[in-house]
Structure formats: C-alpha cells, structure tokens
Amino acid sequence: MKVQFQTINQILDMGGHGFYVWSAVFVTLTVLIGLIVRPLLQHKTVLNQVSQDLAREKLRKKTAGEGN
Amino acid sequence: MNWVWFYRLASPLWFYQTTTRWLPWLGLLAFILLATGLVWGLGFAPQDAKQGNSFRIIYMHVPASFLALAGYFLMATAGAIGLIWKMKLSYMVMKAAAPIGAALTFLALFTGAVWGKPTWGSYWVWDARITSMLILLFLYFGVLALQYAFHNEEASNKASAILALIGTVNIPIIYKSVDWWYTLHQPSTIKLTSAPSMHPDMFQPLLVMILGFYCFYIVALCLFTRVEILRRERKTGWVGDLVGELNGSTEGKRQ
Numbered sequence: 094m095k096v097q098f099q100t101i102n103q104i105l106d107m108g109g110h111g112f113y114v115w116s117a118v119f120v121t122l123t124v125l126i127g128l129i130v131r132p133l134l135q136h137k138t139v140l141n142q143v144s145q146d147l148a149r150e151k152l153r154k155k156t157a158g159e160g161n
Numbered sequence: 162m163n164w165v166w167f168y169r170l171a172s173p174l175w176f177y178q179t180t181t182r183w184l185p186w187l188g189l190l191a192f193i194l195l196a197t198g199l200v201w202g203l204g205f206a207p208q209d210a211k212q213g214n215s216f217r218i219i220y221m222h223v224p225a226s227f228l229a230l231a232g233y234f235l236m237a238t239a240g241a242i243g244l245i246w247k248m249k250l251s252y253m254v255m256k257a258a259a260p261i262g263a264a265l266t267f268l269a270l271f272t273g274a275v276w277g278k279p280t281w282g283s284y285w286v287w288d289a290r291i292t293s294m295l296i297l298l299f300l301y302f303g304v305l306a307l308q309y310a311f312h313n314e315e316a317s318n319k320a321s322a323i324l325a326l327i328g329t330v331n332i333p334i335i336y337k338s339v340d341w342w343y344t345l346h347q348p349s350t351i352k353l354t355s356a357p358s359m360h361p362d363m364f365q366p367l368l369v370m371i372l373g374f375y376c377f378y379i380v381a382l383c384l385f386t387r388v389e390i391l392r393r394e395r396k397t398g399w400v401g402d403l404v405g406e407l408n409g410s411t412e413g414k415r416q
Contacts, residue, residue, distance in 0.1 A: 094205050094362065095205070096204060096205060097204060097205060097206070097207065097208060098204060104204070107213075107214035107215075107217070108208070108213045108214045109213070109214075109279075110213055110214040110215040110217075110279050111214075112275075113215050113218065113275040113276065113278060113279050114203070114214060114215060114217050114218055114275075116275050117218045117221050117222070117271070117272045117275050117276070118199070118203070118221065120268065120271050120272070121221040121225070121268055121272065124264050124265075124267070124268050125195070125377060127264070128260075128261055128264055128377075128381045129188075129380070129381060129384065132381070132384035132385045132387070132388050133384060135388045136384070136387060136388050136391065139388060139391040139392055139395065140391065140403075140404055140407065142395070143391075143395050143400055143401065143404045144404045144407075144408060146395075147401055147404060147405070
C-alpha cells in the first residue's frame with residue numbers, strides 16, 4: 094500500500110478525472126451529513142414544541158387556580 | 162416460545178431509551194469506518210488499469226447502491242410487520258426508511274452518472290440497471306408521498322406499506338438486470354458465493370466503505386425513527402418527563 098499522489102495538484106486532478114471523482118465525493122458527503130443533521134434538527138424542534146405546550150398547560154392551570 | 166423480546170421491540174419507549182445509549186458509539190464507529198475507507202480508497206488504492214482514477218468513484222457508488230436496495234427491503238419488511246401485527250413502531254421504521262432510501266438511491270444514480278461520463282462517454286443511458294434504479298427512486302418517492310395523501314394516519318400507513326410491498330418486485334430485477342439484458346453496466350464485482358474479481362488492494366477499502374455505510378444507515382434510521390416516536394408520543398407522560406429532565410439539566414447548568 095502506498096500513497097498514489099505526491100502533490101495537492103495531483104490529488105485534485107486525479108489524472109484528468111478530478112472533476113468526476115471530487116463531485117462524487119462532495120455530493121456523497123453532503124447527502125450523508127444531511128441525513129444526520131435533518132433528523133437531529135427535527136428532534137430538537139419537537140422537544141421544543143413539547144416544552145412550550147407543557148409551559149402553556151402549567152400557566153393555564155395556574156391562572157385557572159387563581160380564578161377560584 | 163418466549164415472545165417477550167418481540168413486545169419489547171414493539172415499545173417505542175424501549176427503542177428510544179436503548180438508542181439514546183447506543184447511538185453515539187455507533188455514530189463514532191460509522192464515522193471512523195467512512196473516514197478510513199474514503200482516505201484509503203481515494204489516496205492509497207492503486208488506480209485501475211483501464212479506467213484510471215475515475216474508478217475511485219466505486220468507493221461511494223457501490224456502498225450507496227447496496228444500502229439503497231437493502232434499505233428498500235427493510236422498509237417493505239417493516240411495512241409487512243406493521244400490516245400483520247399492527248405494530249406502531251414498525252410503521253415508524255417504515256416511514257423513517259423512505260427518505261433515507263430515496264437519498265441513497267439518488268446518490269447511487271448521481272455517482273453512477275459522474276462515473277459513466279469518463280468511462281462510457283455519457284452521464285446517462287437508459288439501460289436496464291440504471292432504469293430499474295430510477296424506478297426504485299420513484300418507489301421511495303411514492304411511499305413518501307402516500308404518507309401525506311390521507312388525513313387518517315392508519316390509512317396512509319397501510320397504503321405506504323402496500324406500495325412498498327408491491328415495489329419489492331423491482332428488487333430482483335435490479336439485481337439481475339446486468340445478467341438478463343445486454344447492458345453497459347458491468348456485472349457485479351462482489352459475490353457472496355465466490356471470491357471478488359477485484360485486487361485485494363482495491364477490495365479492502367471497498368469493504369470498509371460498505372461496512373461504514375451499513376453503520377451509517379443504522380444510525381440515520383434510528384435518528385429518523387426517534388423523531389417519529391417523539392412526534393407520535395408527544396402527549397404521553399414519558400416525553401413530558403424527558404423534556405422536564407432536559408430543561409432541568411440546562412437550568413442546573415445556568416445556576
């Protein structure tokens with residue numbers, strides 16, 4: 094096993110196939126990161142909503158209690 | 162026979178708690194495997210005698226295609242379990258598998274296109290393998306769309322599951338398309354029954370990438386399923402407790 098490329102330019106060029114290889118890498122990484130980040134953000138959103146609902150419920154109970 | 166494990170598996174709470182514990186480790190493993198495989202495949206594997214460096218796209222193309230197919234199989238199985246046993250969690254897994262599968266199928270098609278250009282001289286050809294993969298993408302879209310087609314959740318789950326099951330007809334067609342029809346697409350280099358027709362120096366990083374993609378898939382599937390669980394169980398006590406705990410811990414930090 095040995096390194097196939099010596100310089101940065103060689104890595105980017107990939108013997109003339111650089112555009113194809115690197116666009117594949119870029120799109121792959123973007124999709125994979127997206128598949129992790131999206132559910133994490135949604136998870137956070139749902140928890141925040143539940144948190145707000147609970148706070149509202151608490152407030153409602155409190156004001157209802159004061160009314161009596 | 163002892164069915165306790167089956168009912169346990171059916172419990173969204175149990176699933177949520179277990180994945181909370183395991184996901185960080187599995188995520189770390191997936192990251193290490195993918196990073197290793199990618200650097201190995203892009204920088205250290207020898208270049209292909211005929212295709213030159215464009216062959217390196219295999220390290221993304223093959224694992225993405227594998228998981229696009231395996232993911233469909235998983236989605237259809239989850240749908241079947243949901244239909245037969247009315248298992249809530251199973252439908253949630255089916256729902257979670259649809260966007261991931263669609264993304265991976267898109268990835269397989271995209272990496273195939275940029276590999277096809279330098280190798281065949283064209284980004285796209287209407288050959289059997291590529292066309293059947295495009296149908297797979299539309300099946301994933303169909304399952305996704307059906308989830309929003311009905312007001313009744315039960316009805317949309319059932320419709321999605323039935324479409325997913327019918328679509329499994331496409332899976333053996335994709336597998337066999339390179340053998341059944343004359344095609345530009347090369348036949349599979351990896352077979353379970355015989356040694357790979359690839360040099361070990363090229364094959365080993367591919368194996369690492371495939372393992373990495375499998376781990377990644379499990380992580381993504383769990384993350385999407387957890388969101389489904391929270392959405393559907395938001396009115397239950399345990400989600401409230403969870404939120405209370407989280408708020409409590411951040412308040413604790415502020416003090």
